[in-house]
Amino acid sequence: MTEYAPSLVRPSVRNALSRLERKLSSERVFGIALIAPMQLLLWFLLIIPTLIVIYLSFVRWEPRMGVDWWDAPFAFLGNYTRVITDVRFWSALGRSAGIVVVAVTLEFLIGMALALFFSRSFPGKRIMTSAILYPMMLPWVVVGLCFYLLFLDRGPVNYVLTQILNRPINVEWFKHPPLAMTTIILADVWQWTPFLFLILYSGLGALPKEPVEAAMTLGASRWQIFRYITLPMLKPVILIALVIRSLEAFKIFDVVFIMTGGGPGTATETISVYIYRVGFVFGQLSYAAAMAVLILVLVTMITRMGVRPLEK
Protein backbone atom coordinates (compact mmCIF):
# COMPACT_ATOMS: atom_id res chain seq x y z
CA MET A 1 0.00 0.00 0.00
CA THR A 2 1.30 3.40 -0.93
CA GLU A 3 1.06 5.98 1.82
CA TYR A 4 0.33 9.60 1.14
CA ALA A 5 1.72 12.20 3.48
CA PRO A 6 -1.46 13.58 5.12
CA SER A 7 -0.08 17.10 5.26
CA LEU A 8 0.47 17.21 1.49
CA VAL A 9 -2.68 15.58 0.20
CA ARG A 10 -6.16 16.78 0.92
CA PRO A 11 -8.64 14.12 2.13
CA SER A 12 -10.84 14.33 -0.97
CA VAL A 13 -7.88 13.67 -3.26
CA ARG A 14 -6.71 10.88 -0.97
CA ASN A 15 -10.09 9.21 -1.25
CA ALA A 16 -10.00 9.43 -5.00
CA LEU A 17 -6.50 7.98 -5.09
CA SER A 18 -7.37 5.00 -2.91
CA ARG A 19 -10.44 4.41 -5.06
CA LEU A 20 -8.17 4.39 -8.09
CA GLU A 21 -5.99 1.83 -6.36
CA ARG A 22 -8.95 -0.44 -5.76
CA LYS A 23 -9.89 -0.13 -9.41
CA LEU A 24 -6.36 -1.02 -10.44
CA SER A 25 -6.35 -4.18 -8.36
CA SER A 26 -9.65 -5.19 -9.98
CA GLU A 27 -8.12 -4.45 -13.36
CA ARG A 28 -6.61 -7.91 -13.32
CA VAL A 29 -10.02 -9.50 -13.05
CA PHE A 30 -11.42 -7.14 -15.67
CA GLY A 31 -8.56 -7.94 -18.05
CA ILE A 32 -9.08 -11.67 -17.67
CA ALA A 33 -12.78 -11.26 -18.39
CA LEU A 34 -11.97 -9.33 -21.56
CA ILE A 35 -9.54 -11.87 -22.97
CA ALA A 36 -11.62 -14.89 -21.91
CA PRO A 37 -13.67 -15.17 -25.15
CA MET A 38 -10.52 -15.07 -27.25
CA GLN A 39 -8.79 -17.59 -25.00
CA LEU A 40 -11.77 -19.93 -25.35
CA LEU A 41 -11.64 -19.69 -29.13
CA LEU A 42 -7.89 -20.28 -29.14
CA TRP A 43 -8.29 -23.41 -27.02
CA PHE A 44 -11.07 -24.63 -29.25
CA LEU A 45 -9.40 -23.91 -32.60
CA LEU A 46 -5.68 -23.93 -31.91
CA ILE A 47 -4.62 -25.84 -28.82
CA ILE A 48 -7.02 -28.80 -28.83
CA PRO A 49 -6.64 -29.34 -32.60
CA THR A 50 -2.85 -29.22 -32.24
CA LEU A 51 -3.02 -31.91 -29.56
CA ILE A 52 -5.34 -33.99 -31.73
CA VAL A 53 -3.16 -33.64 -34.81
CA ILE A 54 -0.10 -34.76 -32.84
CA TYR A 55 -2.00 -37.76 -31.43
CA LEU A 56 -3.40 -38.67 -34.86
CA SER A 57 0.06 -38.58 -36.37
CA PHE A 58 1.10 -41.46 -34.10
CA VAL A 59 -1.83 -43.79 -34.89
CA ARG A 60 -3.05 -45.48 -38.02
CA TRP A 61 -6.55 -44.18 -38.73
CA GLU A 62 -8.80 -43.54 -41.69
CA PRO A 63 -12.48 -42.62 -41.38
CA ARG A 64 -13.45 -45.63 -43.54
CA MET A 65 -11.87 -48.04 -41.02
CA GLY A 66 -15.08 -47.87 -39.00
CA VAL A 67 -13.46 -47.34 -35.60
CA ASP A 68 -13.31 -44.10 -33.64
CA TRP A 69 -10.02 -42.28 -33.91
CA TRP A 70 -9.22 -42.69 -30.22
CA ASP A 71 -9.52 -46.48 -30.61
CA ALA A 72 -7.17 -46.59 -33.59
CA PRO A 73 -4.06 -48.81 -33.33
CA PHE A 74 -0.78 -47.08 -32.60
CA ALA A 75 1.60 -46.73 -35.49
CA PHE A 76 4.28 -45.03 -33.38
CA LEU A 77 6.65 -43.46 -35.89
CA GLY A 78 5.11 -45.35 -38.82
CA ASN A 79 3.49 -42.28 -40.39
CA TYR A 80 6.64 -40.23 -39.98
CA THR A 81 8.95 -42.78 -41.60
CA ARG A 82 6.44 -42.93 -44.44
CA VAL A 83 6.55 -39.14 -44.87
CA ILE A 84 10.35 -39.07 -44.79
CA THR A 85 10.49 -41.55 -47.67
CA ASP A 86 7.55 -40.04 -49.57
CA VAL A 87 8.98 -38.48 -52.74
CA ARG A 88 5.65 -36.84 -53.52
CA PHE A 89 5.72 -35.03 -50.16
CA TRP A 90 9.22 -33.64 -50.71
CA SER A 91 8.45 -32.64 -54.30
CA ALA A 92 5.32 -30.81 -53.15
CA LEU A 93 7.29 -29.09 -50.39
CA GLY A 94 9.95 -28.13 -52.91
CA ARG A 95 7.31 -26.71 -55.25
CA SER A 96 5.79 -24.56 -52.49
CA ALA A 97 9.24 -23.33 -51.51
CA GLY A 98 10.05 -22.65 -55.16
CA ILE A 99 6.85 -20.63 -55.58
CA VAL A 100 7.74 -18.62 -52.47
CA VAL A 101 11.24 -17.83 -53.77
CA VAL A 102 10.32 -17.03 -57.37
CA ALA A 103 6.97 -15.29 -56.82
CA VAL A 104 7.99 -13.24 -53.78
CA THR A 105 11.24 -12.15 -55.45
CA LEU A 106 9.34 -11.01 -58.54
CA GLU A 107 6.70 -9.29 -56.42
CA PHE A 108 9.37 -7.48 -54.45
CA LEU A 109 11.35 -6.34 -57.51
CA ILE A 110 8.29 -5.20 -59.48
CA GLY A 111 6.72 -3.68 -56.36
CA MET A 112 9.90 -1.74 -55.63
CA ALA A 113 10.16 -0.50 -59.22
CA LEU A 114 6.53 0.64 -59.14
CA ALA A 115 6.97 2.31 -55.74
CA LEU A 116 9.99 4.27 -57.01
CA PHE A 117 8.17 5.14 -60.22
CA PHE A 118 5.11 6.46 -58.39
CA SER A 119 7.14 8.25 -55.70
CA ARG A 120 7.67 11.17 -58.14
CA SER A 121 4.66 13.39 -58.63
CA PHE A 122 2.91 13.63 -62.00
CA PRO A 123 -0.69 14.17 -63.16
CA GLY A 124 -3.12 11.31 -62.51
CA LYS A 125 -0.79 9.62 -60.02
CA ARG A 126 -3.28 9.37 -57.17
CA ILE A 127 -5.96 7.62 -59.15
CA MET A 128 -3.39 5.34 -60.83
CA THR A 129 -1.89 4.18 -57.54
CA SER A 130 -5.40 3.34 -56.34
CA ALA A 131 -6.39 1.63 -59.56
CA ILE A 132 -3.56 -0.90 -59.46
CA LEU A 133 -4.41 -2.08 -55.94
CA TYR A 134 -7.55 -4.07 -56.65
CA PRO A 135 -5.99 -7.51 -57.39
CA MET A 136 -5.00 -7.95 -53.74
CA MET A 137 -8.63 -7.51 -52.68
CA LEU A 138 -10.05 -10.17 -55.04
CA PRO A 139 -11.01 -13.62 -53.80
CA TRP A 140 -8.14 -16.03 -54.54
CA VAL A 141 -10.48 -18.32 -56.44
CA VAL A 142 -11.45 -15.44 -58.73
CA VAL A 143 -7.77 -14.76 -59.44
CA GLY A 144 -7.47 -18.46 -60.34
CA LEU A 145 -10.54 -18.11 -62.56
CA CYS A 146 -9.06 -15.02 -64.28
CA PHE A 147 -5.84 -16.76 -65.21
CA TYR A 148 -7.66 -19.96 -66.11
CA LEU A 149 -9.73 -18.03 -68.67
CA LEU A 150 -6.72 -16.06 -69.94
CA PHE A 151 -4.60 -19.15 -70.61
CA LEU A 152 -7.26 -21.35 -72.24
CA ASP A 153 -6.11 -23.11 -75.43
CA ARG A 154 -8.10 -20.70 -77.57
CA GLY A 155 -7.87 -17.85 -75.11
CA PRO A 156 -6.49 -14.34 -75.38
CA VAL A 157 -2.90 -15.14 -74.33
CA ASN A 158 -2.39 -17.60 -77.16
CA TYR A 159 -4.08 -15.16 -79.53
CA VAL A 160 -1.82 -12.27 -78.53
CA LEU A 161 1.26 -14.49 -78.80
CA THR A 162 0.11 -15.56 -82.27
CA GLN A 163 -0.14 -11.91 -83.30
CA ILE A 164 3.23 -10.95 -81.82
CA LEU A 165 5.20 -13.94 -83.10
CA ASN A 166 3.30 -13.95 -86.38
CA ARG A 167 2.81 -17.73 -86.38
CA PRO A 168 0.00 -19.84 -84.93
CA ILE A 169 0.52 -20.49 -81.22
CA ASN A 170 -1.73 -23.13 -79.66
CA VAL A 171 0.02 -23.81 -76.37
CA GLU A 172 -1.92 -25.96 -73.93
CA TRP A 173 -0.68 -24.08 -70.87
CA PHE A 174 -2.15 -26.37 -68.24
CA LYS A 175 -0.89 -29.59 -69.83
CA HIS A 176 2.86 -28.87 -69.69
CA PRO A 177 4.41 -28.92 -66.20
CA PRO A 178 6.74 -25.90 -66.51
CA LEU A 179 4.09 -23.83 -68.29
CA ALA A 180 1.38 -24.74 -65.77
CA MET A 181 3.74 -23.68 -62.98
CA THR A 182 4.42 -20.42 -64.82
CA THR A 183 0.72 -19.57 -65.00
CA ILE A 184 0.38 -20.19 -61.25
CA ILE A 185 3.34 -17.98 -60.42
CA LEU A 186 2.04 -15.27 -62.77
CA ALA A 187 -1.33 -15.36 -61.01
CA ASP A 188 0.34 -14.97 -57.62
CA VAL A 189 2.58 -12.17 -58.87
CA TRP A 190 -0.39 -10.36 -60.40
CA GLN A 191 -2.43 -10.63 -57.21
CA TRP A 192 0.26 -9.75 -54.65
CA THR A 193 2.64 -7.29 -56.32
CA PRO A 194 0.14 -4.55 -55.36
CA PHE A 195 0.66 -5.49 -51.69
CA LEU A 196 4.44 -5.05 -51.92
CA PHE A 197 3.96 -1.92 -54.01
CA LEU A 198 1.59 -0.42 -51.46
CA ILE A 199 3.76 -1.18 -48.45
CA LEU A 200 6.98 0.05 -50.14
CA TYR A 201 5.23 3.11 -51.58
CA SER A 202 3.85 4.19 -48.23
CA GLY A 203 7.20 3.32 -46.64
CA LEU A 204 9.00 5.61 -49.09
CA GLY A 205 6.50 8.38 -48.41
CA ALA A 206 7.09 8.16 -44.66
CA LEU A 207 10.90 8.46 -44.87
CA PRO A 208 12.53 11.69 -43.63
CA LYS A 209 13.57 13.97 -46.49
CA GLU A 210 16.71 15.47 -44.91
CA PRO A 211 19.19 12.60 -45.49
CA VAL A 212 18.32 12.47 -49.19
CA GLU A 213 18.61 16.25 -49.57
CA ALA A 214 21.93 16.23 -47.74
CA ALA A 215 23.27 13.51 -50.02
CA MET A 216 22.09 15.42 -53.08
CA THR A 217 23.96 18.57 -52.05
CA LEU A 218 27.04 16.40 -51.55
CA GLY A 219 26.66 15.26 -55.16
CA ALA A 220 25.52 11.67 -54.68
CA SER A 221 24.05 9.94 -57.74
CA ARG A 222 20.47 8.66 -57.78
CA TRP A 223 21.63 5.06 -57.52
CA GLN A 224 23.93 5.92 -54.59
CA ILE A 225 21.07 7.65 -52.77
CA PHE A 226 18.82 4.64 -53.31
CA ARG A 227 21.46 2.07 -52.40
CA TYR A 228 23.02 3.75 -49.36
CA ILE A 229 20.22 5.91 -47.94
CA THR A 230 16.72 4.90 -49.04
CA LEU A 231 17.17 1.12 -48.97
CA PRO A 232 18.76 0.93 -45.47
CA MET A 233 16.05 3.22 -44.07
CA LEU A 234 13.33 1.05 -45.65
CA LYS A 235 14.86 -2.20 -44.40
CA PRO A 236 12.51 -2.82 -41.44
CA VAL A 237 9.43 -2.37 -43.63
CA ILE A 238 10.93 -4.58 -46.36
CA LEU A 239 11.69 -7.37 -43.89
CA ILE A 240 8.18 -7.36 -42.40
CA ALA A 241 6.65 -7.38 -45.87
CA LEU A 242 8.85 -10.24 -47.07
CA VAL A 243 8.29 -12.42 -43.99
CA ILE A 244 4.50 -11.98 -44.09
CA ARG A 245 4.24 -12.42 -47.87
CA SER A 246 6.48 -15.52 -47.80
CA LEU A 247 4.36 -17.17 -45.10
CA GLU A 248 1.24 -16.42 -47.16
CA ALA A 249 2.76 -17.59 -50.44
CA PHE A 250 3.82 -20.86 -48.79
CA LYS A 251 0.14 -21.60 -48.05
CA ILE A 252 -0.78 -21.36 -51.75
CA PHE A 253 -3.82 -23.54 -52.44
CA ASP A 254 -6.83 -21.78 -53.97
CA VAL A 255 -5.21 -20.63 -57.21
CA VAL A 256 -3.64 -24.05 -57.84
CA PHE A 257 -6.87 -25.85 -56.97
CA ILE A 258 -8.85 -23.76 -59.45
CA MET A 259 -6.35 -23.54 -62.30
CA THR A 260 -4.69 -26.95 -62.46
CA GLY A 261 -5.96 -28.98 -59.50
CA GLY A 262 -2.31 -29.86 -58.92
CA GLY A 263 -1.98 -31.32 -62.42
CA PRO A 264 -0.94 -32.33 -64.95
CA GLY A 265 -0.38 -35.42 -62.80
CA THR A 266 1.31 -33.97 -59.74
CA ALA A 267 3.32 -31.35 -61.62
CA THR A 268 1.87 -28.33 -59.81
CA GLU A 269 0.95 -30.04 -56.56
CA THR A 270 1.96 -27.73 -53.69
CA ILE A 271 2.23 -28.92 -50.11
CA SER A 272 -1.23 -27.58 -49.19
CA VAL A 273 -2.77 -29.34 -52.19
CA TYR A 274 -0.98 -32.62 -51.38
CA ILE A 275 -2.04 -32.64 -47.73
CA TYR A 276 -5.58 -31.75 -48.86
CA ARG A 277 -5.61 -34.69 -51.28
CA VAL A 278 -4.16 -37.21 -48.81
CA GLY A 279 -6.44 -36.14 -45.97
CA PHE A 280 -9.70 -35.24 -47.67
CA VAL A 281 -9.65 -37.04 -51.03
CA PHE A 282 -7.78 -40.26 -50.19
CA GLY A 283 -9.12 -40.15 -46.61
CA GLN A 284 -5.79 -41.03 -44.95
CA LEU A 285 -6.21 -38.61 -42.07
CA SER A 286 -3.50 -39.94 -39.77
CA TYR A 287 -0.94 -39.78 -42.56
CA ALA A 288 -2.06 -36.23 -43.41
CA ALA A 289 -1.73 -35.44 -39.69
CA ALA A 290 1.93 -36.51 -39.68
CA MET A 291 2.60 -34.26 -42.67
CA ALA A 292 0.74 -31.40 -40.98
CA VAL A 293 2.88 -31.78 -37.84
CA LEU A 294 6.07 -31.74 -39.89
CA ILE A 295 4.88 -28.57 -41.65
CA LEU A 296 4.08 -26.92 -38.30
CA VAL A 297 7.60 -27.70 -37.05
CA LEU A 298 9.25 -26.63 -40.29
CA VAL A 299 7.38 -23.33 -40.59
CA THR A 300 8.09 -22.51 -36.94
CA MET A 301 11.81 -23.13 -37.41
CA ILE A 302 12.12 -21.15 -40.62
CA THR A 303 9.99 -18.26 -39.31
CA ARG A 304 12.22 -17.99 -36.23
CA MET A 305 15.22 -17.63 -38.50
CA GLY A 306 13.41 -15.09 -40.67
CA VAL A 307 12.17 -13.05 -37.72
CA ARG A 308 15.54 -12.83 -35.98
CA PRO A 309 16.78 -9.83 -38.00
CA LEU A 310 13.46 -8.10 -37.20
CA GLU A 311 14.06 -8.27 -33.46
CA LYS A 312 17.17 -6.12 -33.69
Next chain:
Amino acid sequence: MRKTNWSQALGSGIRWLIGLLICIVVMLPITWVLSISLKPPEEWVAYPPTLVPIEPTFSNYIVLFQPGNPVGGVSEMVSAAQPVTRAFVNSLIVVPIATAASVLIGFLASYATVRFQAGGATLPLFVLTTRMFPPVAFAVPLLVYFRMLNLIDTQLALILMYTGFTIAFSLWMMRGFIEGVPRHVEEAAILDGASPWRVLLTITLPLVRGGLAATGLFVFILNWTEFLLAQVFTSREAITIPVQVSHYVGAVGRFYGPMAALGIVASIPVVVAGYIIQRYLVTGFTFGLVRE
Protein backbone atom coordinates in the same frame (compact mmCIF):
# COMPACT_ATOMS: atom_id res chain seq x y z
CA MET B 1 14.38 28.52 -67.11
CA ARG B 2 12.11 27.90 -70.03
CA LYS B 3 14.04 24.79 -70.99
CA THR B 4 13.64 23.18 -67.56
CA ASN B 5 9.88 23.81 -67.67
CA TRP B 6 9.70 22.10 -71.02
CA SER B 7 11.69 19.05 -69.95
CA GLN B 8 9.68 18.85 -66.72
CA ALA B 9 6.44 18.85 -68.65
CA LEU B 10 7.81 16.23 -71.02
CA GLY B 11 9.02 14.14 -68.07
CA SER B 12 5.67 14.10 -66.35
CA GLY B 13 3.97 13.44 -69.68
CA ILE B 14 6.10 10.33 -70.17
CA ARG B 15 5.45 9.27 -66.59
CA TRP B 16 1.73 9.70 -67.15
CA LEU B 17 1.93 7.48 -70.25
CA ILE B 18 3.93 4.74 -68.50
CA GLY B 19 1.56 4.92 -65.53
CA LEU B 20 -1.41 4.52 -67.84
CA LEU B 21 0.25 1.50 -69.48
CA ILE B 22 0.85 -0.10 -66.07
CA CYS B 23 -2.81 0.45 -65.15
CA ILE B 24 -3.97 -1.16 -68.40
CA VAL B 25 -1.78 -4.24 -67.82
CA VAL B 26 -3.11 -4.61 -64.27
CA MET B 27 -6.71 -4.11 -65.42
CA LEU B 28 -6.63 -6.56 -68.34
CA PRO B 29 -7.23 -9.91 -66.54
CA ILE B 30 -10.41 -8.78 -64.76
CA THR B 31 -11.57 -6.91 -67.87
CA TRP B 32 -11.35 -10.17 -69.80
CA VAL B 33 -13.48 -11.94 -67.18
CA LEU B 34 -15.98 -9.08 -67.29
CA SER B 35 -16.05 -9.33 -71.09
CA ILE B 36 -16.72 -13.11 -71.07
CA SER B 37 -19.44 -12.62 -68.47
CA LEU B 38 -21.28 -10.38 -70.94
CA LYS B 39 -20.92 -12.70 -73.94
CA PRO B 40 -23.48 -15.17 -75.32
CA PRO B 41 -22.39 -18.86 -75.52
CA GLU B 42 -21.23 -18.67 -79.17
CA GLU B 43 -18.65 -16.05 -78.22
CA TRP B 44 -17.15 -17.76 -75.12
CA VAL B 45 -14.50 -19.62 -77.10
CA ALA B 46 -14.80 -17.72 -80.38
CA TYR B 47 -11.50 -17.34 -82.19
CA PRO B 48 -10.06 -14.77 -82.65
CA PRO B 49 -11.26 -13.63 -79.20
CA THR B 50 -12.69 -10.12 -78.92
CA LEU B 51 -12.30 -7.95 -75.86
CA VAL B 52 -15.63 -6.21 -76.44
CA PRO B 53 -18.63 -8.59 -76.70
CA ILE B 54 -20.23 -8.46 -80.16
CA GLU B 55 -23.72 -9.13 -78.84
CA PRO B 56 -23.55 -8.23 -75.14
CA THR B 57 -26.07 -9.98 -72.87
CA PHE B 58 -26.86 -10.23 -69.18
CA SER B 59 -28.11 -13.80 -69.51
CA ASN B 60 -25.02 -15.21 -67.76
CA TYR B 61 -25.89 -13.20 -64.68
CA ILE B 62 -29.56 -14.09 -64.86
CA VAL B 63 -29.00 -17.85 -65.10
CA LEU B 64 -26.85 -17.76 -61.98
CA PHE B 65 -29.97 -17.18 -59.94
CA GLN B 66 -32.57 -18.86 -62.16
CA PRO B 67 -30.97 -21.90 -63.76
CA GLY B 68 -34.37 -23.23 -64.81
CA ASN B 69 -35.16 -20.30 -67.07
CA PRO B 70 -34.26 -20.81 -70.72
CA VAL B 71 -32.05 -17.83 -71.50
CA GLY B 72 -30.39 -18.04 -74.86
CA GLY B 73 -29.15 -21.63 -74.66
CA VAL B 74 -27.12 -21.02 -71.51
CA SER B 75 -29.62 -22.61 -69.18
CA GLU B 76 -29.21 -26.20 -70.39
CA MET B 77 -25.53 -25.99 -69.60
CA VAL B 78 -26.03 -24.41 -66.21
CA SER B 79 -28.92 -26.55 -65.06
CA ALA B 80 -26.39 -29.28 -64.39
CA ALA B 81 -24.87 -27.08 -61.71
CA GLN B 82 -26.59 -25.85 -58.58
CA PRO B 83 -28.06 -22.38 -58.50
CA VAL B 84 -25.80 -20.03 -56.61
CA THR B 85 -28.59 -18.74 -54.37
CA ARG B 86 -27.73 -21.16 -51.58
CA ALA B 87 -24.05 -20.19 -51.64
CA PHE B 88 -25.00 -16.51 -51.52
CA VAL B 89 -27.36 -16.99 -48.60
CA ASN B 90 -24.69 -18.95 -46.73
CA SER B 91 -21.97 -16.39 -47.37
CA LEU B 92 -24.31 -13.58 -46.40
CA ILE B 93 -25.07 -15.31 -43.09
CA VAL B 94 -21.70 -16.80 -42.18
CA VAL B 95 -19.39 -13.94 -43.16
CA PRO B 96 -21.09 -11.02 -41.36
CA ILE B 97 -21.67 -13.03 -38.17
CA ALA B 98 -18.10 -14.33 -38.07
CA THR B 99 -16.75 -10.87 -38.87
CA ALA B 100 -18.77 -9.17 -36.13
CA ALA B 101 -17.77 -11.85 -33.61
CA SER B 102 -14.10 -11.61 -34.59
CA VAL B 103 -14.00 -7.83 -34.32
CA LEU B 104 -15.90 -7.75 -31.02
CA ILE B 105 -13.82 -10.47 -29.35
CA GLY B 106 -10.65 -9.06 -30.86
CA PHE B 107 -11.45 -5.54 -29.65
CA LEU B 108 -12.09 -6.65 -26.05
CA ALA B 109 -8.92 -8.75 -25.99
CA SER B 110 -6.91 -6.02 -27.66
CA TYR B 111 -8.04 -3.47 -25.06
CA ALA B 112 -7.08 -5.82 -22.24
CA THR B 113 -3.66 -6.60 -23.70
CA VAL B 114 -2.85 -2.96 -24.46
CA ARG B 115 -4.09 -1.47 -21.19
CA PHE B 116 -3.41 -4.20 -18.62
CA GLN B 117 -1.09 -6.61 -20.44
CA ALA B 118 -3.74 -9.23 -19.69
CA GLY B 119 -2.61 -12.75 -20.54
CA GLY B 120 1.03 -11.69 -20.45
CA ALA B 121 3.20 -9.93 -22.99
CA THR B 122 3.43 -13.02 -25.23
CA LEU B 123 -0.31 -13.57 -25.72
CA PRO B 124 -0.60 -11.30 -28.79
CA LEU B 125 2.39 -13.07 -30.36
CA PHE B 126 0.87 -16.45 -29.56
CA VAL B 127 -2.32 -15.43 -31.34
CA LEU B 128 -0.29 -14.75 -34.48
CA THR B 129 0.52 -18.47 -34.75
CA THR B 130 -3.05 -19.03 -36.01
CA ARG B 131 -2.00 -17.19 -39.19
CA MET B 132 1.50 -18.60 -39.53
CA PHE B 133 0.73 -22.09 -40.77
CA PRO B 134 -1.06 -23.34 -43.87
CA PRO B 135 -4.74 -23.68 -42.86
CA VAL B 136 -4.77 -27.22 -44.23
CA ALA B 137 -2.64 -28.23 -41.22
CA PHE B 138 -5.48 -27.19 -38.90
CA ALA B 139 -8.16 -28.56 -41.20
CA VAL B 140 -6.99 -32.14 -40.58
CA PRO B 141 -7.60 -32.25 -36.81
CA LEU B 142 -10.59 -29.89 -37.01
CA LEU B 143 -12.35 -32.28 -39.37
CA VAL B 144 -11.95 -35.14 -36.87
CA TYR B 145 -13.10 -32.86 -34.08
CA PHE B 146 -16.08 -31.32 -35.90
CA ARG B 147 -17.29 -34.78 -36.89
CA MET B 148 -17.58 -35.67 -33.23
CA LEU B 149 -19.57 -32.47 -32.64
CA ASN B 150 -21.73 -33.06 -35.73
CA LEU B 151 -20.71 -29.74 -37.20
CA ILE B 152 -19.75 -30.92 -40.69
CA ASP B 153 -21.52 -28.98 -43.45
CA THR B 154 -23.07 -26.47 -41.06
CA GLN B 155 -22.91 -22.70 -41.02
CA LEU B 156 -21.92 -22.85 -37.34
CA ALA B 157 -18.68 -24.69 -38.17
CA LEU B 158 -17.69 -21.98 -40.62
CA ILE B 159 -18.69 -19.19 -38.23
CA LEU B 160 -16.50 -20.69 -35.49
CA MET B 161 -13.50 -21.18 -37.76
CA TYR B 162 -13.81 -17.81 -39.49
CA THR B 163 -14.05 -16.04 -36.15
CA GLY B 164 -11.06 -17.90 -34.76
CA PHE B 165 -8.79 -17.62 -37.76
CA THR B 166 -9.32 -13.87 -38.17
CA ILE B 167 -9.04 -12.99 -34.50
CA ALA B 168 -5.29 -12.38 -34.95
CA PHE B 169 -6.06 -9.59 -37.44
CA SER B 170 -8.75 -8.06 -35.22
CA LEU B 171 -6.52 -8.15 -32.15
CA TRP B 172 -3.49 -6.65 -33.87
CA MET B 173 -5.28 -4.07 -35.99
CA MET B 174 -7.25 -2.77 -33.00
CA ARG B 175 -4.06 -2.39 -30.92
CA GLY B 176 -2.99 0.62 -32.95
CA PHE B 177 -6.37 2.31 -32.63
CA ILE B 178 -6.56 1.68 -28.89
CA GLU B 179 -3.03 2.95 -28.33
CA GLY B 180 -4.19 6.11 -30.10
CA VAL B 181 -6.71 6.84 -27.31
CA PRO B 182 -4.92 9.00 -24.74
CA ARG B 183 -4.74 7.27 -21.38
CA HIS B 184 -5.57 10.37 -19.39
CA VAL B 185 -9.06 10.47 -20.91
CA GLU B 186 -9.79 7.07 -19.41
CA GLU B 187 -8.05 7.90 -16.13
CA ALA B 188 -10.15 11.01 -15.68
CA ALA B 189 -13.29 8.89 -15.93
CA ILE B 190 -11.89 6.38 -13.44
CA LEU B 191 -11.17 9.17 -10.98
CA ASP B 192 -14.77 10.27 -11.38
CA GLY B 193 -15.72 6.82 -10.16
CA ALA B 194 -16.71 5.13 -13.41
CA SER B 195 -16.47 1.34 -13.49
CA PRO B 196 -13.99 -0.21 -15.94
CA TRP B 197 -16.85 -1.51 -18.11
CA ARG B 198 -18.34 1.97 -18.23
CA VAL B 199 -15.00 3.46 -19.23
CA LEU B 200 -14.56 0.86 -21.94
CA LEU B 201 -18.06 1.20 -23.37
CA THR B 202 -18.71 4.94 -23.01
CA ILE B 203 -15.21 6.46 -23.36
CA THR B 204 -12.95 4.13 -25.35
CA LEU B 205 -15.45 2.43 -27.65
CA PRO B 206 -16.82 5.65 -29.22
CA LEU B 207 -13.26 6.91 -29.76
CA VAL B 208 -12.22 3.82 -31.74
CA ARG B 209 -15.42 3.53 -33.80
CA GLY B 210 -13.54 4.28 -37.02
CA GLY B 211 -10.96 1.65 -36.18
CA LEU B 212 -13.65 -0.93 -35.53
CA ALA B 213 -15.22 -0.20 -38.91
CA ALA B 214 -11.89 -0.46 -40.74
CA THR B 215 -11.02 -3.70 -38.95
CA GLY B 216 -14.49 -5.06 -39.65
CA LEU B 217 -14.24 -4.39 -43.38
CA PHE B 218 -10.77 -5.91 -43.50
CA VAL B 219 -11.87 -9.08 -41.70
CA PHE B 220 -14.94 -9.17 -43.95
CA ILE B 221 -12.63 -9.34 -46.99
CA LEU B 222 -10.66 -12.21 -45.45
CA ASN B 223 -13.77 -14.19 -44.55
CA TRP B 224 -15.60 -13.57 -47.82
CA THR B 225 -12.62 -14.83 -49.84
CA GLU B 226 -11.74 -17.85 -47.66
CA PHE B 227 -11.82 -21.05 -49.69
CA LEU B 228 -9.89 -24.01 -48.26
CA LEU B 229 -11.79 -24.42 -44.99
CA ALA B 230 -15.14 -23.97 -46.72
CA GLN B 231 -14.13 -26.54 -49.33
CA VAL B 232 -13.17 -29.11 -46.66
CA PHE B 233 -15.99 -28.53 -44.19
CA THR B 234 -18.98 -28.06 -46.47
CA SER B 235 -20.39 -30.25 -49.19
CA ARG B 236 -23.98 -29.29 -49.97
CA GLU B 237 -25.85 -27.34 -47.32
CA ALA B 238 -23.34 -24.77 -46.14
CA ILE B 239 -21.25 -24.09 -49.26
CA THR B 240 -20.01 -20.51 -49.68
CA ILE B 241 -19.41 -18.44 -52.80
CA PRO B 242 -15.74 -19.38 -53.34
CA VAL B 243 -16.73 -23.06 -53.15
CA GLN B 244 -19.47 -22.37 -55.68
CA VAL B 245 -16.88 -20.79 -58.00
CA SER B 246 -14.77 -23.94 -57.78
CA HIS B 247 -17.83 -26.11 -58.51
CA TYR B 248 -18.46 -24.06 -61.65
CA VAL B 249 -14.86 -24.33 -62.82
CA GLY B 250 -14.77 -28.05 -62.07
CA ALA B 251 -18.12 -28.86 -63.69
CA VAL B 252 -18.28 -30.66 -67.01
CA GLY B 253 -19.57 -28.58 -69.90
CA ARG B 254 -17.29 -25.60 -69.36
CA PHE B 255 -19.87 -22.84 -69.16
CA TYR B 256 -17.39 -20.00 -69.18
CA GLY B 257 -19.99 -17.23 -69.28
CA PRO B 258 -21.77 -17.99 -66.00
CA MET B 259 -18.39 -18.87 -64.47
CA ALA B 260 -17.10 -15.40 -65.29
CA ALA B 261 -20.36 -13.77 -64.16
CA LEU B 262 -20.11 -15.54 -60.81
CA GLY B 263 -16.48 -14.41 -60.46
CA ILE B 264 -17.50 -10.80 -61.03
CA VAL B 265 -20.43 -10.96 -58.60
CA ALA B 266 -18.23 -12.64 -55.97
CA SER B 267 -15.60 -9.90 -56.28
CA ILE B 268 -17.77 -6.79 -56.09
CA PRO B 269 -18.36 -6.74 -52.30
CA VAL B 270 -14.71 -7.24 -51.40
CA VAL B 271 -13.34 -4.77 -53.93
CA VAL B 272 -15.79 -2.14 -52.65
CA ALA B 273 -14.78 -2.92 -49.05
CA GLY B 274 -11.11 -2.84 -50.02
CA TYR B 275 -11.33 0.62 -51.55
CA ILE B 276 -13.24 1.98 -48.55
CA ILE B 277 -10.40 0.93 -46.25
CA GLN B 278 -7.58 1.55 -48.74
CA ARG B 279 -5.64 3.53 -46.11
CA TYR B 280 -5.68 0.56 -43.75
CA LEU B 281 -4.81 -2.24 -46.16
CA VAL B 282 -1.12 -2.20 -45.24
CA THR B 283 -1.93 -1.98 -41.54
CA GLY B 284 -4.27 -4.95 -41.89
CA PHE B 285 -2.08 -7.27 -43.90
CA THR B 286 0.93 -6.60 -41.67
CA PHE B 287 -1.03 -7.02 -38.40
CA GLY B 288 -0.47 -3.35 -37.59
CA LEU B 289 3.31 -3.83 -37.63
CA VAL B 290 3.51 -1.28 -40.45
CA ARG B 291 1.19 1.70 -40.12
CA GLU B 292 0.42 4.29 -42.71
